[in-house]
Amino acid sequence: MRIVIPLFDRFTALDAVGPYEVLKFLPGAEIVFAATESGPVRDAPTSLAVTADATFADIDSCDVLLVPGGPGTRGLVQNDELLDWIRRMHQGSIWTTSVCTGSLLLGAAGLLTGLSATTHWAAIDVLESFGATYTAERVVFQGKIVTAAGVSSGIDMALALAAHITDQTTAEAIQLAIEYDPQPPFDAGSPAKASQAVKDLLARGIH
């Protein structure tokens, strides 16, 4: 099972690495990070780089496409080369998935028209501009397309996907392997739960 994760400048690392850490346990999983050029791809000018071991041109098809999000998606929704590649991957995929604003790239590629989908809560309007209907769920299955909400939701999505690809016992074994028994110290992880003070701080910018 070939799982391809595209990378691009200013991707969000946890969008990619959360599901990666789950899906790598699947029997026969071969996970490939790909980008326009091979080599390190940075999430921000000075922070983390993940290596793309393949170029988009190297990849003819895949079983699972997993598109992460990040600030870089905003400039890519008009990148025909990337969108063409996403459409090509989707044609042959068993599952086409996204985390966070990765769904904007699926949307820009025309894959979400008329479908329910999710994305990071701050990108709802952009998602809907591509003809999708935003659903305030953490993981949304629509046929073979699976979208997940912001950043950390990719772990939940990947566990659900793992159960579909194998079975629930296997997915639970993966959950145990990564000791995913979340106990956030606070309960502010969605706009419905965060206080106005928290939202105001984030809107002003934490930095």
Added chain:
Amino acid sequence: MRIVIPLFDRFTALDAVGPYEVLKFLPGAEIVFAATESGPVRDAPTSLAVTADATFADIDSCDVLLVPGGPGTRGLVQNDELLDWIRRMHQGSIWTTSVCTGSLLLGAAGLLTGLSATTHWAAIDVLESFGATYTAERVVFQGKIVTAAGVSSGIDMALALAAHITDQTTAEAIQLAIEYDPQPPFDAGSPAKASQAVKDLLARGIH
């Protein structure tokens, strides 16, 4: 605030990237990935590589040391060069932290003697062999040393740490930014919650 994350062959990517995605939001955060040599460091022979932008020798001190775990830790608990470096970082740190079996490296460096600590549930005996007392909590604060349980627990740890470094409102704003409102599809994330069938499968090996 300089946050240093050491990398080594066969580290677990989510151990490092989960907390990274939280701590990068801290005001003034400068996060540096370091390794014996600079360049890509792989979590397993054929999968993911994160770039080390500095060598251990480049780093004289840091404010936060964050040691990830992974299969590679087992061979490193006798690596004097790395353990010396960890002790040196700890001398000047404000916080010394670990995720998963990263605590084995803190233990091997002699930092956990007589302290309560946590680790991945499968590494409890090794942790205790270094004189620590295992505590079945997801995040354990002992003075300036903070240990987290397996893999995904680093996100919970980093949010708690963020609140200590700044304040709860800031930590909650980070939680909202990464939409960390976990909804695992199953409830098998700890040995106390997983069924015997799940534990048996994991013991046999999922692959």
